[in-house]
Amino acid sequence: MLRIDALRAIYPALEDRIVVTIMGAVAAELQSIGHRPNFFYLQHAMGLASSMGLGIALAKPQASVVVFDGDGSVLMNLGGLTTLARYRPRNLVHVVFDNESLLSVSPASRRRPACRARRRSARSTSSRARSARPSRPAI
Numbered sequence: 001m002l003r004i005d006a007l008r009a010i011y012p013a014l015e016d017r018i019v020v021t022i023m024g025a026v027a028a029e030l031q032s033i034g035h036r037p038n039f040f041y042l043q044h045a046m047g048l049a050s051s052m053g054l055g056i057a058l059a060k061p062q063a064s065v066v067v068f069d070g071d072g073s074v075l076m077n078l079g080g081l082t083t084l085a086r087y088r089p090r091n092l093v094h095v096v097f098d099n100e101s102l103l104s105v106s107p108a109s110r111r112r113p114a115c116r117a118r119r120r121s122a123r124s125t126s127s128r129a130r131s132a133r134p135s136r137p138a139i
């Protein structure tokens, strides 16, 4: 299942919840479905969406909080998971999308092996071109 399809499926249930996303692709995808004032797209702070969600959930026990995280981001803040487990607020849901990649920073090479192949062949073409070039004349 594509992440955007999962987001589309749960989008209606997000109306009355505070939503925190990690930066990058998940934020862009959620925003592409439709921004709402209760959506907060955390920028730059890779791994800290869950910590921010935890803070909000503890500070606002009447609110329902959802965090959308990435697999790479979770790995950046494993210590945060122990804090989540310590408090375990019932009003917090932590969703981790596991796409086995850091998609936001390297979409082509992670997602489409064909691109890697194309790049490799472009490189070998240019190295062939380099070796075909006449060598520098001796001065």
Ligand SMILES: Cc1ncc(C[n+]2csc(CCOP(=O)(O)OP(=O)(O)O)c2C)c(N)n1
Pocket: 022, 023, 024, 025, 026, 043, 044, 045, 046, 069, 070, 071, 072, 073, 074, 099, 101, 102, 103, 104, 105
């Ligand atoms: C501390 C820190 N290091 C690196 C980055 C650069 N960065 C932005 S998004 C990203 C990848 C995130 O991967 P993941 O959480 O798996 O989400 P995906 O992009 O796969 O949706 C990286 C490395 C950053 N924003 N902050």
Ligand SMILES: [Mg+2]
Pocket: 070, 071, 072, 073, 097, 098, 099, 100, 101, 102, 103
């Ligand atoms: Mg990922």
